Amino acid sequence: xxxxxxxxxxxxxxxxxxxxxxxxxxxxxxxxxxxxxxxxxxxxxxxxxxxxxxxxxxxxxxxxxxxxxxxxxxxxxxxxxxxxxxxxxxxxxxxxxxxxxxxxxxxxxxxxxxxxxxxxxxxxxxxxxxxxxxxxxxxxxxxxxxxxxxxxxxxxxxxxxxxxxxxxxxxxxxxxxxxxxxxxxxxxxxxxxxxxxxxxxxxxxxxxxxxxxxxxxxxxxxxxxx
Numbered sequence: 001x002x003x004x005x006x007x008x009x010x011x012x013x014x015x016x017x018x019x020x021x022x023x024x025x026x027x028x029x030x031x032x033x034x035x036x037x038x039x040x041x042x043x044x045x046x047x048x049x050x051x052x053x054x055x056x057x058x059x060x061x062x063x064x065x066x067x068x069x070x071x072x073x074x075x076x077x078x079x080x081x082x083x084x085x086x087x088x089x090x091x092x093x094x095x096x097x098x099x100x101x102x103x104x105x106x107x108x109x110x111x112x113x114x115x116x117x118x119x120x121x122x123x124x125x126x127x128x129x130x131x132x133x134x135x136x137x138x139x140x141x142x143x144x145x146x147x148x149x150x151x152x153x154x155x156x157x158x159x160x161x162x163x164x165x166x167x168x169x170x171x172x173x174x175x176x177x178x179x180x181x182x183x184x185x186x187x188x189x190x191x192x193x194x195x196x197x198x199x200x201x202x203x204x205x206x207x208x209x210x211x212x213x214x215x216x217x218x219x220x221x222x223x224x225x226x
Contacts, residue, residue: 038104
């Protein structure tokens with residue numbers, strides 16, 4: 001069973017890295033350094049984000065409840081991650097290369113989750129195959145989101161502040177939904193394969209408009225050779 005689970009774990013880099021790589025490479029060509037920059041932003045996030053999330057944890061749990069703390073943590077992750085990405089875009093890659101920054105952030109995140117999951121299974125933890133499969137799809141959503149947000153940062157005509165606030169709030173709400181629906185399973189969706197699919201369908205519907213808008217946006221600019 002362990003070998004079967006480990007085999008399924010490779011779906012994480014396939015959906016979270018290989019599929020987005022193929023799509024981005026097909027449209028904008030390959031850029032290596034921006035990918036490394038995006039991955040570096042993830043590791044910076046892992047340093048500064050957790051302390052900010054954990055600092056008021058006990059207070060929020062005491063005064064309110066777990067869901068208020070989850071909402072706070074989601075806000076912190078959304079605003080920090082989008083701040084790092086928009087800073088890299090504006091300072092380094094405010095052109096088509098910046099799309100690879102978003103890919104780098106999402107793909108390194110997928111690689112980290114892949115490694116942690118593989119180690120857990122190899123160490124004897126029992127991870128449901130359906131959870132691995134749908135978790136792989138979640139990585140596709142996550143990497144796609146990071147790519148889409150960088151496209152918004154680069155190609156939209158909105159003000160920088162509006163772009164940042166929009167994507168930070170969108171990111172925070174996506175994180176909040178993912179934790180509530182899947183992590184905490186308040187709808188009891190995760191008890192069956194059908195419920196699992198339903199949970200991820202909700203997340204897909206939430207990010208679909210962003211994917212559509214960002215795709216139309218970058219396609220229009222590429223056609224214009226801008």
